[in-house]
Amino acid sequence: MAQRNLDVYKRLLTYSRPYLRRIILAMIASLGVAATDVATAKLVQPLVDYVLNVQNLMFVNLVPVVVFSLAGVKCVSRYVQDYFMKTAGQLVVQDLRNEMYDHSINLSMRYYSKHTVGSMVSRILNDINMLQKSAADELVAMIREGLTLIGMVGLLFYNDWRLAIVAFIVLPVAVIPASQIGRRIKKYVRKSLTNMSTLTAILQESFSGIKVVKAFGTERAEKEKFHRENWNFYQRMRKVIRYDSATAPIMEALASCGFAGVLWYGVQRVMDGAITQGELMSFLAAMGMMYGPMKRLIKSNNVIQKAIGAAERVFEMLDLQPDLTDCEGAIALPRCRGHVVFDKVDFAYDDEPVLRGFSIDVPPGKMIAVVGASGAGKSTLIGLLARFYDPVAGKILIDGYDIATVTQNSLKQQIALVDQETFLFHDTLYNNIRYSNPAATDAKVEEAARLAYADEFIREMPEGYQTIIGDRGVRLSGGQRQRICIARAILRDAPILLLDEATSALDTQSESVVQKALANLMKERTTFVIAHRLSTVMHADEILVLHEGVLVEQGRHNDLLEAGGVYRRLHDMQFEDRR
Numbered sequence: 001m002a003q004r005n006l007d008v009y010k011r012l013l014t015y016s017r018p019y020l021r022r023i024i025l026a027m028i029a030s031l032g033v034a035a036t037d038v039a040t041a042k043l044v045q046p047l048v049d050y051v052l053n054v055q056n057l058m059f060v061n062l063v064p065v066v067v068f069s070l071a072g073v074k075c076v077s078r079y080v081q082d083y084f085m086k087t088a089g090q091l092v093v094q095d096l097r098n099e100m101y102d103h104s105i106n107l108s109m110r111y112y113s114k115h116t117v118g119s120m121v122s123r124i125l126n127d128i129n130m131l132q133k134s135a136a137d138e139l140v141a142m143i144r145e146g147l148t149l150i151g152m153v154g155l156l157f158y159n160d161w162r163l164a165i166v167a168f169i170v171l172p173v174a175v176i177p178a179s180q181i182g183r184r185i186k187k188y189v190r191k192s193l194t195n196m197s198t199l200t201a202i203l204q205e206s207f208s209g210i211k212v213v214k215a216f217g218t219e220r221a222e223k224e225k226f227h228r229e230n231w232n233f234y235q236r237m238r239k240v241i242r243y244d245s246a247t248a249p250i251m252e253a254l255a256s257c258g259f260a261g262v263l264w265y266g267v268q269r270v271m272d273g274a275i276t277q278g279e280l281m282s283f284l285a286a287m288g289m290m291y292g293p294m295k296r297l298i299k300s301n302n303v304i305q306k307a308i309g310a311a312e313r314v315f316e317m318l319d320l321q322p323d324l325t326d327c328e329g330a331i332a333l334p335r336c337r338g339h340v341v342f343d344k345v346d347f348a349y350d351d352e353p354v355l356r357g358f359s360i361d362v363p364p365g366k367m368i369a370v371v372g373a374s375g376a377g378k379s380t381l382i383g384l385l386a387r388f389y390d391p392v393a394g395k396i397l398i399d400g401y402d403i404a405t406v407t408q409n410s411l412k413q414q415i416a417l418v419d420q421e422t423f424l425f426h427d428t429l430y431n432n433i434r435y436s437n438p439a440a441t442d443a444k445v446e447e448a449a450r451l452a453y454a455d456e457f458i459r460e461m462p463e464g465y466q467t468i469i470g471d472r473g474v475r476l477s478g479g480q481r482q483r484i485c486i487a488r489a490i491l492r493d494a495p496i497l498l499l500d501e502a503t504s505a506l507d508t509q510s511e512s513v514v515q516k517a518l519a520n521l522m523k524e525r526t527t528f529v530i531a532h533r534l535s536t537v538m539h540a541d542e543i544l545v546l547h548e549g550v551l552v553e554q555g556r557h558n559d560l561l562e563a564g565g566v567y568r569r570l571h572d573m574q575f576e577d578r579r
Contacts, residue, residue, distance in 0.1 A: 005186070008308050011315065012131070015095055019088040026085035027143055032077030034147035036070045038155055041286035046278065081144060097128050100314060108324040109388035113349075118201025123317055126196045130189070130310035142300045145293035152290035159283045160275055166261045167287050177250050181243045182305040188243075189309035192236035198229050244302050251295045262287060324390060326407050333406040336399040336414050338364040338495040338526030340385065345394035347380055354380045355549045358394070362542075364495070367527045369537035371570060372546035378530045381546075382498045385528065386415055398496070416489035418521075420501040422481040424473030429458055430465040432473070432484055436492040444491060451520040452487035453513050454480070479514060486517045497527040534571050543567065 016023060043066065104120055156164040206213060206222045213222055266280045275283075340362040347355040355377045362368050370378045383389050385396060387403055396403050403411055416436065424432050433445050433454075440448075445465070449455040457480055461467040473481045489497065499518065515536065531537045538557045545553035545560065545567045553565050560567035 005305075005308050008311050008315065009304065012307070012311050015092045016088060018095070019091050022084040022088040026081045026083075026088070029077045029081035029084070030144045030147050032073055033081060033144050034151045036074040036077070037148045037289055038151035038286075040070060041152065041155055041289050042282060044278065044282040044285045078144075085143070093128060093131060096131065096314070097124060100124050100128065100318065103318055103320075107320065107322050109383065110323060110349075111320070116197075116201040116204070118199075118204040119197040120317075121204065122193070122197035122200035123313060126200070127193055127310040127313050130193065131307050131314065142297060142304075145296045145300070149290060149293040149297065152286050152293070155286045156283060156290065159279055159286065160266075160269070163262055163266055163269070163283055166265050167258050167290075177246075181247055182301050184243045185240055185302050186305040186309040188236050188239045189306040190313065192233055192240065193310060193313055195229060195233035195236055199226070199233060202226050202229060240306070244299075247295075247298055247302060251291070251298060258291075259284075259287065324387065324408070327405055330405060330407045331401075331410075333398065333401055333403075333410040333414060336401075336495050338362075338414075339397075339399050340496065340526055340528075341397040342381075342384075343395050343397065345384065345391045345396060347377075347384060347389065347391050353549055355384075355391075358549075358551055360544065360551070360554070362526060362528075364526055365524055366541040367522060367529065367539075369529045369531055369540035369543045370546060371531060371534060371537065371543060371567065373570070375548075376546040377549040378546060379500055382417075382500050382528060382530060385496075386417060386498060387411055414494055415496045415498060416492040416494040416521075417498045417500070418482075418485050418489050418518075422473065422478070422485050424469060424476070424481055424484060426468070426471045428463075428466045428468055429461065429484065432469065433487045433491055436488045440491055445487075448487040448491040449484075451490050452483045452517040454483040454487050454517075457483075482514050483517055486514065486521055490521050495525055497522060497525045499527065499529045499531075501530050501532055534567075534574055545570075 101124055104124065153164075156167060202222075202225060206226070213219060262284065266275070266283060269275045270277055270280050340360075342358050342360045345355055345358045346353070358377075358381070360368070370381055372378055380389075384391055385403075387408060390404060398411075398414065425435070430442075430445060433448060434440050437444070446455060449458055449465075458465055458467075467475075469475045473484065476484070529537055529540065537543060540557070542554060543557060543560060544551055545565070547566055553560055553563065553567050555563070561571060
């Protein structure tokens with residue numbers, strides 16, 4: 001366990017290497033802090049023996065000068081130490097948080113489908129915040145107190161090695177409970193951070209779905225869920241506080257034993273004439289100043305244990321290898337025409353088959369509709385083409401290139417997606433459209449908006465294209481949000497277009513406008529349309545019918561109706577419902 005803790009902390013310290021100059025300056029300043037403490041303890045002897053006992057007026061006048069000088073050196077040294085060490089710690093935390101975010105955003109969709117957003121946010125914010133304390137403040141304290149402790153120990157043995165041995169009888173006894181307390185603190189910190197991840201997930205879900213919460217009047221249930229998890233978090237933190245709070249009293253009790261022993265033996269040494277009163281007072285002052293750093297070091301160890309508990313969770317996530325990476329020797333996919341081939345593709349989520357033996361050859365510029373019951377594998381098909389996942393078997397080709405052998409970035413440049421979940425950022429309309437092509441000019445953005453039939457309502461907004469639309473575009477209607485997403489896809493200007501039930505949540509009037517926008521978007525592009533409403537895909541060049549992950553029918557609308565198979569049953573069910 002101790003070796004594992006050491007390995008984790010060593011790994012954490014590797015992030016300090018770029019800021020070694022700051023740390024060295026802080027350590028040099030720490031020597032100044034430690035030296036002034038040792039000098040203060042040492043000067044007790046001449047103060048007693050040559051000032052108080054002898055009453056030398058010259059030395060009396062020097063006392064304020066010495067005290068002020070020592071205080072000045074200590075203040076400057078402490079400022080330099082704290083500033084450089086804490087800024088180095090902040091930079092370490094910044095680098096670690098950046099690495100954590102970069103790594104997380106590179107993880108595949110398979111990972112995101114199994115983990116809550118809240119738990120990931122908690123690791124990036126809460127867990128690293130826990131590390132921040134050790135990376136800055138506690139590292140400063142450990143260096144400063146460690147140097148002070150070394151100086152005081154040296155002074156004790158220099159003054160009287162016999163008294164020093166008596167003083168140090170307490171040390172081995174103090175180490176045992178300190179190490180036990182540290183291990184328990186680390187254990188419960190890890191558990192409390194798990195509770196915090198759950199709390200963050202509850203917050204993220206309840207606030208994102210506040211409309212659903214309000215609509216169904218489930219505020220009370222959400223409050224109870226949050227309160228329950230918050231109580232669990234308190235229970236774990238209570239144990240951390242219990243062990244942390246026990247540190248100081250234990251050290252006080254042990255220190256008093258050592259102090260009593262030294263005082264008893266020291267008085268005898270003075271009475272025997274072996275040491276002077278000043279030497280005893282200097283020893284007692286140094287001993288008192290030594291136990292202070294000891295207590296603070298043990299307290300810092302508790303904080304370090306908390307940090308190690310958090311660091312283990314952070315490194316667990318950083319050590320996760322993305323299951324989708326560019327293969328060795330991956331090439332950049334050039335601008336393609338849009339010829340797409342699925343060749344005997346199988347796919348499964350864990351052990352659950354979703355697609356089996358799927359094959360299709362789509363010439364450039366064709367519109368392909370994919371229909372079927374819920375769970376038939378329609379959205380999975382889109383995800384595989386966008387390479388959110390890799391197939392279990394088979395391959396997918398674009399213009400003859402296996403998409404598993406090209407770079408992911410170049411593949412994404414060939415694809416534009418309009419999803420049924422119209423996600424917009426808390427930003428301006430202009431920036432939401434330009435998100436797909438950051439280099440686009442204002443004229444290009446406005447042209448994309450016109451083609452998406454969004455320009456008219458945008459200009460009616462209070463600040464036009466610079467209007468902030470709120471979280472997830474809350475200030476827009478469903479049809480308006482969808483048109484902004486279409487404008488974003490138009491601006492992408494990709495040869496392959498993926499439409500995943502882009503009109504499923506719209507009313508008739510909004511759908512009519514969005515269909516016109518989609519017609520502009522689909523011009524001269526290879527388009528895959530997933531549709532629930534068969535009326536929206538009647539004019540597709542080819543319709544693919546999926547049933548339980550198998551392609552059971554394909555053809556044009558009228559041909560499939562005449563065949564009287566699965567498509568005919570889906571068609572009749574929908575139009576019977578409408579009647």
